[in-house]
Amino acid sequence: MKIALIVSCLLMVSLTGRGQQQAANRPTLVAGIPVNYAEDSVGNYTLPDLLTCADGQRVTDAKTWTQKRRPELLKLVEDIQFGKMPQGPRKIRYNVFDKGTPAFNNKAIRKQVRIYLTDDTTSHQVNVVIYLPGALKQPAPMLLSISFAAYNQTIADSGLYVGNIWSREGKLVRADKPTPFGKMNVEQFMDAGIGYATLYYGDIEPDFKDGIKYGIRTTYLKAGQTDVAPDEWGAISAWAWGMSRVMDYFETDKQIDAKRIAIQGASRLGKTVLWAGIHDPRFKVVVASVSGEGGAALSRRNFGETVAHITDPTRYLYQFAQNYNSYAKQLDRLPFDGHALVALMAPRPLLLQTGSTDYWSDPKGEFLSAVAATPVYALFGEKGPQTNTLPAPGDTSQLLNHLGYFMHEGGHGVLPTDWPQIITYLKKYL
8 A cells, every 4th residue: 555655656746747637647536535626616714823822812922932822732733633752762772883984986974873762672773874975074964854765775875774664565575676766866965065864764663554563652552552542643753753763863973963954754754754843843944845734735725635535544544643533524623724833843944845736735735834824933033935826836936935935847746856956945044
């Protein structure tokens, strides 16, 4: 199921032509629920007011937002959508099994690290590859990307550890086969003076309904407990929690500037990095790519995927707190929307990267979410979108705002041509 989804996403990315070509590939019925792609059928909606506290107090300054309104919204999102997650281990344990090897014609220094998520080092390990600019004479800023594939499958470097990935049948298999994904151009980050690190999300928890049996969440279940409570963490929170454990390691590595760490992920991993950034303020910058429903897109816009689609028990309810599904048919009662997730990042830099024909993920809904969150960034003297009109594909006019937005011509994913834009954003804010 997972691999089929990934292939589907990549096929969507390849359709970078006209929206009419992709129209035939849009599902019109998912989990028995109709899907709308017509702007005139979006319906009327009113977004919850970000600048009014639960007791009616208006938020007019950054202090009130930070000390009162933000904690209120954070608790709502945690209890309803993503679920509460535990604190990390008191002491991070890791093994640097590649301590610094020249790579890419000496442009980079490669490290490989195994991070142990529990005291039992025989399981629940996360493997991370790190590339540091070879010419850098001081601790490096870093982009940490969470990936659908093992890093040896996405980087053309013969010195990489070959790990395991989860098959669609729910089995661990050796990651020695090609994937539908292209190779990451690591050298472009080195040229920009930015480190690059990546990990496979399945090392933290598998991406399927019963993945909890094999993932990190199972180690936090109480005796006799077989599933999490309705307000406790789903798989997205587990992946976000794992990213924070990588940050724990970064803080121990003197070659990495842990004060200048950006994170990036796409699709469900775009939701993951958005939630990781919200929950862990140590991440300085977030790049949420095509995060869609449950991410930056507005749920109240009946366009593309909806809460009902994404939380259907036959689909992805396991990724969220179970409470989220109770709002599937009563969105007007949901006390927040995607604009709250965007606003919860304020005042830290956030870039929303989307695709013009990614109708399922609603790129316009992501843009309108950023517009609605801009007043929160303004409390800190920072800018979001400076227009209410959706930028054209390739338009970089809103890219370099503190709350930035960029849309490529094409579908769901991150295109090779997106990375120079993302790097431009990182160079400004890292």
